[in-house]
Each structure stands twice: as structure tokens, then as C-alpha cells.
Amino acid sequence: MAAEPITGAEIIVKALIDQGVDVIFGYPGGAVLPLYDALFKQNKVRHILVRHEQAAVHAAEGYARSTGKVGVVLVTSGPGATNAVTGLTDALMDSIPLVCLTGQVPTHLIGNDAFQEADTTGITRPCTKHNYLVKSVEDLSRKVHEAFYVARSGRPGPVLLDLPKDVQQAKYEYVNHAGQRHRTYNPVQKPDRSQVEKAVELMATAKRPLFYIGGGCVNSGPLACKMLVDFVRLTGFPCTQTLMGLGAFPASDPLSLGMVGMHGMFESNHAMHDCDVMINIGARFDDRVTGRLNAFSPGSKKIHVDIDPSSINKSVRVDIPVVGDVGHVVEEMMRIWKARQIKTDQKALATWWDQINKWRGRNCLKYKPHDTIIKPQFALERLYAAIKDKDFYISTEVGQHQMWAAQFLKFEKPNRWMTSGGLGTMGYGLPAAYGVQVAHPESLVIDVAGEASILMNIQEMATLVQYRLPVKIFIMNNKWMGMVRQWQELLHGGRYSESYSDALPDFVKLAEAFGASGLRAEKPADLDGVIKEMIDIKGPVMVDVCVDEKENCFPMIPSGAPHNEMLLGPDDQSARPVSDEGMVLV
């Protein structure tokens, strides 16, 4: 029996509901009015009205990253779609599953330079995992369901559906296509057993092993992360995490070496450099991690577990590639390890741990405390002390504060840390934070921000206030674009070209103008009280933490340097000056 024909807009909403969508982030406009009308007539899907389409995408990213579900965005044609491009690129780089619905001018006007027309599928082709221009209502349900399938399968990513207005208005019957097998796209989940066997055999012989785990573990889900933790503990090998992998392995575990990479821990980077077997699980040898490629971990055999075959051998040649989902691979590794009753070289491992503990002893996050000036590191230490026993989620903007947050806040669980890793998008943190808050209304959600980044999506304060989302914005205000200034200091002779923000707003008054609460901490002694007040206030709070203007983020691998030439602090003269090759890197 054929179902009653309904409008395209209603088909889309039905498909969203069948996909389990409970919230979408969006902004209306002419080309999506039928969809907004369909949303108005139902109460299963909640709509959060953002103040800029870029923020809608970041909010959906925060929602997706903290729940493991697909985030959904709804924006209009033309400027709505072009404003979403930054967010889509961000989601693609960080492998975040999203479905972005964009309005489009009616099919007969496409190509006519119509009002608010843009070639959305053309513009977003390189910044989405896949996109569709749905030209006929008959295809609509299948394409919407397919978009969700593609977004969440294999290596997750953003998928865009461009929806001409006449297609939203045309009538057709709805068929639920969820769970239908895809004609061409069926990524590998389960690994090739023989590759896993080879990997385990190599691990068994390791004298200086190291797990290097990344965002793929988080994407594989909490269960996969738990299996990974069990497996790492079974081996007794040290484990370092990428920026995107923080939380996939508990920071407090003695086997954890903390973050690796440009501003990673001294012990992690040295271990990367000196290890003899590297077990990369769900990381992608990003240039922030590898540094200079020809000096990257020169003596190690490398195992690389990734669900995306194109990640393997992209920049670093590996010895044992394993294509598959982290959860499935680790399960198999664990099974083989136990079945073969693997005995590791305890003597060699003890020597390796001695060496690692020596590196740890350097205490690379050490900084000089100050009585009257708030050091940014100190601010984050106090923040962490206040929240560590709470159910918290952190997002960040991009820059020095982001790196300090990654260093000083400790994550015991996955999905708790939202940051723009690949694209490095200033303005990400605030919308991502409320995306998290929408999904976890009772939890403590904090956006650790810089004063420059927060201004890039400051209009989103209005969204917080409208939906009474009690996000806490912890601005580490040093009046500079800190990371830019740091590079100008270290690489460009201290010529601070355009990195100072004159005429910053009064953030306390700004918060109040939006109808939120504003707080300020000017001295180290203020911090604990202000943080407590921030947490105690029920609604959204913006905190202006006036930190040391001149502090730089250490430790640091200067660009173009190998991992074992880290700068430990402003007084560390051990590193060589940056090479010409290093100067051209970003």
C-alpha cells in the first residue's frame, strides 16, 4: 500500500526522525522556508537558532564529538551555505560526522545567478566527505538516509545535501531507506587477520615500544577506547596521545605519556624519536606530530592502524599497515596476544621505562609562578583543580590557550575534549561548547578561549542566552594573538606585525550586554574565587582572566627540528636556531 504523498520538506524531517536526530543547529532563509515550516509542525526534532552559519556547523561538531552521533546543520542557500564552508572543512579535517542541509534556489533557476544562489555542491566538494544536489523529490528520502550512512561510516566526515526549494515543496511518498546497503561505499571494518598477527608479532619483540593513539580511537567509540586501554595495560607499553586523541587513554594512567607533537610532552616526543616499535592506532602522522619527516622516529618499525587506507603511507612509510576500525583491530590484537601468551622482553622494557622516567623528570610543563601576574598555566591548573571531580567537557578556540589547555587539563574519558585540530579554526570553541551543552544539559561545559578567538564568533553569546545554555567561557586574555606573537618572537626577530589587539572590548560588560554574567580575575589570588563563582552561576558566564601578556607556550619543537630538539622554555638555549627549511613551514 502506497503511503500518502507528503512534501519534500516533510520527507526530510521524517528521515531525520528515523535517523534518530533529536536536535539540529541552523539559521533560516528564503530557500529553506518549507523545511522550517515542516519543523514548526512537529515536536520531535529540536532546532537551535544560531547567530551565524559557521557556528551552526561547529555546534553540530561539538554535539557529534561529545555524543558519537551525527551532528545536523540546516542553513539557507547562497550566503548560508558559503558561511558554513569553514565549519565543513573543520569537520572534514577532524573526521567529525555531520549532515549539513542547505537550501538551494528552485531547480529551474539553478545556473541563472538567481538571488542567494551559489554553486554549493561545487564549493563544498573539496570540503565535504560527499555531497548531493537533490534534483527530484523521488530521490529525496534515499539521499537523506544515504547522507547519514556516509557521514558515519568508515572514516567519518561531513556530508552535504543541497535541497532546491521546489524539491522541498513537491509531494511524494516517504519510504524509510535507513539501513540500506550502499551501491559503492562499503568501507572495511574488520582487519585482515594476518596483518594483525604480524603487528602482534612485532610488538612482542619490541625493546622500546610506544603506542601513539589518535582521534580515530575516539571516533571508534567509548567501547573501543576501553578495549584499547585494556590492551595497552596488558602490554605495559607506554602510550602517547595526539591532540585529537586526548581522553582515549586516561591521562592519570601511569602508562600515559601525555600529548605528543609540537607542544607535546618532552617525554612523549623523545619516546617517539627513540622507540623501536611504534604502534599508531587511529592517528595520521600529522605534521604537528611528525615535525621534520626525515628525522621522524628514524629507528622504529611502524604499525599503523587506520580505517582509511589513504591515511596509510601518506607521509610516513609504515612497515605493517592494518586497515580497519580501531575497536575491531584492538579486539583482534588482544585475542591473539592472549592466545599466544605473549611474553615481552621485561628487561628491555624496564630499561626503556627508566629512560622515559628520566625524560619525565625534566618536568617539561614547569613555568615560573608569579605573585601578582596570572600565568596562563596557573589559571588552567586552578581551573582543573576546581573541575576535576565534576562531570566536565572542554572545548577550546585556537592558539596558545588551546595548547596550554591540552597540556594542563587532564582527560580520563573520550568525547570530553573538543578542539579544532586539523584546520585550527579560531572561533570554534564557543559554538562547539554549546553543541556539547545541548547534548549534555546537566554537565559542566567550558570553552577555554583566547580573547582574539572568542571575538570570531562572539555573536553566539546570544544563542547561549536564548536557550539558557550554561556554558562557561574562560578567556585567557593576554591582549595578543599569542601564538602569532610567539612565532614572531622566536622566528621573526620580535617584529610583532599586527598581532596586538588594541581596543578589546570589556568582556564583563560584553557578557552583561548579551544578558549573560561576566566575571574578571586580575590577580592570581582572585582565581579560585572567580572560578568557583563561574561554576556556581546557573547560566552562561564569561570570565575575563587577565593573564601574562608575554608568556610563551613550551615545550616546543621549533618548526623543521626533530623531536629530540625540543625547546623547554624561554631560557633553554639548547636548541639550534630555526633552519631556512623550518622557516617556510607553518
Add this chain to the structure above:
Amino acid sequence: MKDAMIERHTMSVVVDNEAGVLARVIGLFSGRGYNIESLTVAEVDADQHVSRITVVTSGTPMIIEQIKNQLQRLVPVHSVTDLTVEGPSLEREMALVKVASTGEKRVEALRIADIFRARVVDATIESFVFEMTGSTEKLNAFIGLMKPLGLADVSRTGIVAMKRGSEAN
């Protein structure tokens, strides 16, 4: 890395013939800085809406592997076959070659065309258009010989290729 050998590979990519699929493939090459030496595309199964793209590319072995993997992960791609690696294959190209000349040159052009088994598909008093199919090298050789004989225009299809033997891809 810099010393690694640059290799030339022919890949056969079977795709769903949907809007934008060619742009996706070309965008992948330009976006990631890969080379395209030749590219052909046409629908090969109208019922299934399947097209075959034959692309000739060059790069280090690591880049070639990347290209294959990157193509493979495009959603509308059914299969990617590196014909250069996977057993013996056939490569053919077609060209239309216009030669405008008179007298002895015109006779010589016709004589060489005969040797190369090129067909005359258009003729006027002062010109011929030859149609010729063969390997890229053979086409290059023929076009080279036509240059002093009044070569006026060339249009080439680019390479189409297929595995030898009974196996399909």
C-alpha cells in the same frame, strides 16, 4: 623522497555516472597536486549508469599508492584498477589529424597514412582529416611525420585501457 623514481601509471576507475563525479575525480587530482597526463571518461553501462574513467598519471610509488587510495575512497567509485601494476593491459588512443597541403606533400601524407593504417575521414582539394587508432607512441610518431607535410590540427581522445584476458575489472 626526492630521489624516488617518477613512474607513469594508467588507472581504470569505474564510477557511478552521477552529476559531479568527474569534477570529484579531477578536483582530487588538482587539490592534492597530482598529475593528470591524460583522462578519458564515458558511460559504459547505460542501464546501471556506470562510467569508466581512464586516467594516466605520474608520481613516485608512494604518490601512486596515495592516488589509488584517494580515488578508492570517493563515495561514487566502484573500483580502481592500476593497470600498470595488475598484469598485462591494452592501451589505445584515437586521434583526428588534419593535414592541409598540396602537391607532393599531399601525396606523401597519404602514403604515410597508408603505412600507419590511418583512415581518411574527410577530404578536400587541399586537406585530409585522418583517423588513427593505436598506442600513444604510434600516434606521436604519425603526428611527428605529418608536421613537415602540412599538419594543421590534432584532436586526441586520450588513453582508454583495459586488462588483457578474460577477467573484468
